[in-house]
Amino acid sequence: MDLIADHISHRFGALDVLDDVSFAVRAGEIVAIVGPSGCGKSTLLSILGGLLRPAAGVAELRGTPPAGSLNPLTFVFQDFALLPWNTVEENVAFPLLHAALSAGERRAVIDDALRRTGLLDFRAAYPKQLSGGMRQRVGIARALAVRPAILLMDEPLSALDSQTRELLMEDFVGLLADGAMGAVYVTHNLEEAVRLADRVVVLSRRPGRIREIVTIPMTRAERGAPDARAQLAALQGELWSLIRKEAIDAEREVQHA
Amino acid sequence: MLDRSPQEMQDQSAEATRPVAFRGAGFAPGGSRYAGWIALALVIAVWQLAGSAGLVNPLFLPAPSAIAVAIYKLAMSGALWQHLSWSIMRIGTGWIIGTAAGVIVGFAIGLSTMARGVGITFISALFPIPKIALLPLLILWLGIGEEPKIATIALGVFFSTAISVYSGVDAVPRNLIRMAQSFNVPFHAIVRRVIWPGALPSILAGFRITASVALLLVVSAEMIGAQYGIGAFVLQAGNLMQTDQLLAGVVILSLFGLAVGRLINLLETRLLHWR
Numbered sequence: 001m002d003l004i005a006d007h008i009s010h011r012f013g014a015l016d017v018l019d020d021v022s023f024a025v026r027a028g029e030i031v032a033i034v035g036p037s038g039c040g041k042s043t044l045l046s047i048l049g050g051l052l053r054p055a056a057g058v059a060e061l062r063g064t065p066p067a068g069s070l071n072p073l074t075f076v077f078q079d080f081a082l083l084p085w086n087t088v089e090e091n092v093a094f095p096l097l098h099a100a101l102s103a104g105e106r107r108a109v110i111d112d113a114l115r116r117t118g119l120l121d122f123r124a125a126y127p128k129q130l131s132g133g134m135r136q137r138v139g140i141a142r143a144l145a146v147r148p149a150i151l152l153m154d155e156p157l158s159a160l161d162s163q164t165r166e167l168l169m170e171d172f173v174g175l176l177a178d179g180a181m182g183a184v185y186v187t188h189n190l191e192e193a194v195r196l197a198d199r200v201v202v203l204s205r206r207p208g209r210i211r212e213i214v215t216i217p218m219t220r221a222e223r224g225a226p227d228a229r230a231q232l233a234a235l236q237g238e239l240w241s242l243i244r245k246e247a248i249d250a251e252r253e254v255q256h257a
Numbered sequence: 258m259l260d261r262s263p264q265e266m267q268d269q270s271a272e273a274t275r276p277v278a279f280r281g282a283g284f285a286p287g288g289s290r291y292a293g294w295i296a297l298a299l300v301i302a303v304w305q306l307a308g309s310a311g312l313v314n315p316l317f318l319p320a321p322s323a324i325a326v327a328i329y330k331l332a333m334s335g336a337l338w339q340h341l342s343w344s345i346m347r348i349g350t351g352w353i354i355g356t357a358a359g360v361i362v363g364f365a366i367g368l369s370t371m372a373r374g375v376g377i378t379f380i381s382a383l384f385p386i387p388k389i390a391l392l393p394l395l396i397l398w399l400g401i402g403e404e405p406k407i408a409t410i411a412l413g414v415f416f417s418t419a420i421s422v423y424s425g426v427d428a429v430p431r432n433l434i435r436m437a438q439s440f441n442v443p444f445h446a447i448v449r450r451v452i453w454p455g456a457l458p459s460i461l462a463g464f465r466i467t468a469s470v471a472l473l474l475v476v477s478a479e480m481i482g483a484q485y486g487i488g489a490f491v492l493q494a495g496n497l498m499q500t501d502q503l504l505a506g507v508v509i510l511s512l513f514g515l516a517v518g519r520l521i522n523l524l525e526t527r528l529l530h531w532r
Contacts, residue, residue, distance in 0.1 A: 094437075
């Protein structure tokens with residue numbers, strides 16, 4: 001199943017946020033969206049996921065979702081968006097409560113999601129008892145439970161410390177390695193973009209327009225090799241050179257706002 | 258290669274060291290379990306001593322022992338339970354009606370644009386009116402029975418409840434609602450599983466306020482027109498200069514308020530254990 005952004009523009013009141021953004025995420029593909037602060041990355045993701053109606057253009061799906069997918073477009077949120085009054089298990093079960101599953105199927109789905117994210121021993125814990133990294137794992141387990149076709153990830157690591165970020169990054173690489181799920185990965189972190197994405201959509205500063213779509217010239221397996229660090233750093237440098245001036249301008253704009 | 262060592266050794270030959278002064282004290286008040294009770298016992302002891310020593314005229318301020326005796330006699334005669342049961346009936350009925358209506362209207366204001374536009378205007382206009390001022394009008398409308406007293410309490414409870422409920426609904430983090438929407442969770446399930454528990458802290462805080470409002474209004478209403486009830490009893494005692502009985506009524510009101518507060522504490526502990 002492909003996800004297509006077709007000439008999407010958006011504005012909040014008099015503020016133009018996105019301007020004529022078009023690209024496609026093909027089945028199993030990981031596309032990162034990067035750009036300066038305030039360029040509309042998260043707004044674009046909300047539009048792609050159907051949480052925000054664009055002022056112009058449309059987000060479209062092409063093809064059928066994989067069999068058994070309960071929520072083809074599934075978000076992983078920056079702030080985890082866990083229900084604090086529910087346990088880990090209840091949070092993972094939350095999107096399944098209204099799914100047409102038997103009790104046994106539901107239990108199996110939850111157990112599988114908890115196992116894949118290393119949360120089996122924490123199923124009875126409440127979010128406040130968990131570290132930031134573990135909370136985001138719960139958010140990922142909840143997303144996996146509905147068997148998405150495409151994960152919509154809105155800066156999922158930005159609220160975490162660097163060590164936890166590194167550990168979760170390894171988890172993401174593992175979860176997305178087999179190409180069964182695609183992902184749109186919004187981030188301001190270029191290292192995450194080049195390590196994870198097959199292509200990187202570079203947006204200009206506000207109103208966000210597509211400045212360039214960069215294809216990462218390495219396979220996912222090559223990027224995981226121990227000697228790939230230097231090449232990834234070089235790619236990261238190239239991406240930075242694309243957005244550096246706009247990032248500086250955007251920062252000055254924010255400071256003067 | 259990393260230059261590694263288990264820990265840094267102190268240089269003994271260097272200048273003498275001194276500890277860094279601690280500057281982080283204060284601004285973190287902690288709760289003491291017994292301090293409040295000890296203070297209360299001390300105040301009662303001083304009060305009793307002053308009364309026993311004849312320093313205070315018992316007509317104006319009876320000693321705690323005299324108040325305790327008055328409560329005991331009221332309990333033994335059955336008058337205490339008669340007055341208390343009338344007050345509890347009025348508070349309970351009025352509070353339940355006002356709370357039910359307030360929760361419904363509060364949720365409607367919190368969830369519906371139209372209800373918000375209309376509801377907030379009405380609540381803003383009517384909330385500041387002292388509800389006891391409406392009692393004569395309610396007596397005209399509903400007669401001189403229990404209805405006007407219960408309606409006064411229900412009105413007082415309604416506005417505070419509606420405000421705390423829609424404030425609670427407004428305070429539910431929007432990201433949780435968007436998360437639920439992103440999983441196609443139906444509207445009614447979002448209300449039940451996200452908005453209701455998210456608004457519950459504010460709703461329970463509202464209950465604490467409305468319990469006080471109900472107590473205040475029942476006493477006022479009973480003072481205006483009732484034969485039985487703690488308010489009527491306090492007024493009668495005052496008219497007869499029976500200050501020990503008057504203060505017995507006040508102590509019973511205080512104990513009733515404490516019991517309701519404890520009940521709400523229990524509810525909070527049970528329902529908000531996740532906080």
